[in-house]
Amino acid sequence: MILSDLPLTDDHLGEIITRLKTLPHPFEPLPETPATAVTSRSFHKSATPIQDQSYMISQGCYGLSQDKPIGTQHVGNCVAIILRNPQTNLTSLIHFDAHTDPKSLDKVFQAFEGQPIEAAIIGAKYAETTDQKFKGYYQDTSRTNLLNVLSILAARNVNLTSAWVADINQPHAFIITPKSGQMEVGAPSISDPEQNILFATRYFSSNNQAIALAYDLTHSTERALMPLDTETIDFFNRFEEATRTKNKEGLDEWMIANKRNPDDLPFFTSMLKHYQASQTTDQSAQGITTEQTAAISLIPH
Secondary structure, three states: OOOOOOOOOHHHHHHHHHHHOOOOOOOOOOOOOOOOOOHHHHOOOOOOEEEEEEEEOOOOEEEEEOOOOEEEOOOOOOEEEEEEOOOOOOEEEEEEOOOEOHHHHHHHHHOOOOOOOEEEEEEOOOOOOOOHHHOOHHHHHHHHHHHHHHHHHHHOOOEEEEEEEOOOOOOOOEEEEOOOOEEEEOEEEEOOOOHHHHHHHHHHOOOOEOOEEEEEOOOOOOOOOOOOOHHHHHHHHHHHHHHHHOOHHHHHHHHHHOOOOHHHHHHHHHHHHHHHHHOOOOOOOOOOOOOOOOOOOOOOO
16 A cells, blocks of 8 residues: 555544545546536535436445446545455445544445455545635545545555545546446436435434445345434434424523524424425324334425
8 A cells, every 4th residue: 555654543644635636546537627516505506417327326325336326525624435346346335424434434445345346536525625614624534534544545445546635626526437447527327315414314313323335236226224213213202392382482491401503494404304204104103212213205395
């Protein structure tokens, strides 16, 4: 590995990034126009789909495929990892974010056990930013995510063949075609039906969440089941009760008491509607139960 003689620590991150930038580019040819979407905006404006029958791997998820294109979007301070066996074309796209438990990636590597792996990484866009807008959280998480991902790859002696990191002009959305290994800029055409709930879960819950399987296209085109953790379910049940029993001032106080920003109340309310819409019509209980771990279809509102 190009970094084998360097400690993977924040003190050495400058040299680490310098070396990563000497690796070949993941995109061949290079994109003609760099993506300009900023992370805070990209969550509200997706990239244009460019490929038919390409599947979205959402933030905090991974996918597996040998033939069908897979992709992701909203890669800013996150890091996307692309693993590929060049002999069988088995490919995994992992969207690693600040909430992801690095140890949970063991299950992804199990799919490649005993196989040759080539890896590419894209992300950590703000690791070296000088823009004050992205100092603090965006820069800190870019750096932490990058170091975590590099440590994961180093622990498994994975051959890192290409990288695009710490560049404000990186694309935030891209697709890989497993058969050729070719990558291109743009969003997948088949959206993730669980994306909004997934964002909510990761936003509301604590760090160190297990990476979740979105699609295993080597077996099925069905979206994998998405378990809901008890912390999120409990929060939404209590928040639902608060919305039924409190006025606006009372809700603001409730948010503060639960260590949430009252300015985020519209977002919380929107996510609550998605959870409520996911419940079956014959369910007698008002709240969401821990047994509801099947895949959920969202109803637009």
